[in-house]
Amino acid sequence: MPTSYLEGPLLEEHALLWRTRLIDGGSAAGETARAAHLLVAADAAMHMSGFAYLIxxxxxxxxxxxxxxxxxxxxTGLGWRLLRRAFAWATIEHPGRPVYLEVLKDNVRATAFYSRQGGRPTAERRERFPAGFELAEIEYTWTAADVADLADDCGP
Structure with a gap:
């Protein structure tokens, strides 16, 4: 992403998005607090270590x-555990539904992680950002059966 976007509007856009999600109970995309699910990983001192958000x-x-x-x-394995907790939630709350995500194609670390976790590339497209630029993204999908299998792997 352009540095001017990372150091400028991105922070404001994300602050508004998360304020809407966490305080106002929804988003412009039509999600509701009841439908969406936030998973937060914290260390012993209650510092946030990571998170996942499903819609x-x-x-x-x-x-x-x-x-x-x-x-x-x-x-450290935290991403692996968060992903499996996300699959466990999807399996319990929405059984039989596939899970997908969209990631920037140039995010090599993330695309390698999702591939190692069994995600299958199911689409490629250009994502247009509000600041006026486009970047290539890949959609990764886990079938409902994959989600259920990986959720079963979710230990304590």
Missing amino acids: PQDDGRILLDNLHVRPGLIG
Whole structure:
């Protein structure tokens, strides 16, 4: 992403998005607090270590809209555990539904992670950002059977 976007409007856009999601109970995309699900990982001192956010879609799929791990904790297995907790939630709350996500194609670390976790590339497209630029993104999908299998792997 352009530096001017990362250092400028991105922070404001994300602050508004999360304020809407967490305080106002929804978003411009039509999600509601009741339908969406936020998973938060915290350490013993209750510092956030990572999070995942899932949104059931009208097309019958579940969008994993965010999966983030604190930079110093990447490679510790936290992303793996968050992903499996997300699958466990999807299996319990929305059984039989596939889970998908969209990731920037140039985010090599993330695309490698999702591939290792069994995600299958199901679409490629250009994402247009409000600041006026476009970037290539890949959609990764886990079938309902994959979601259920990986949720079963979710230990304590």
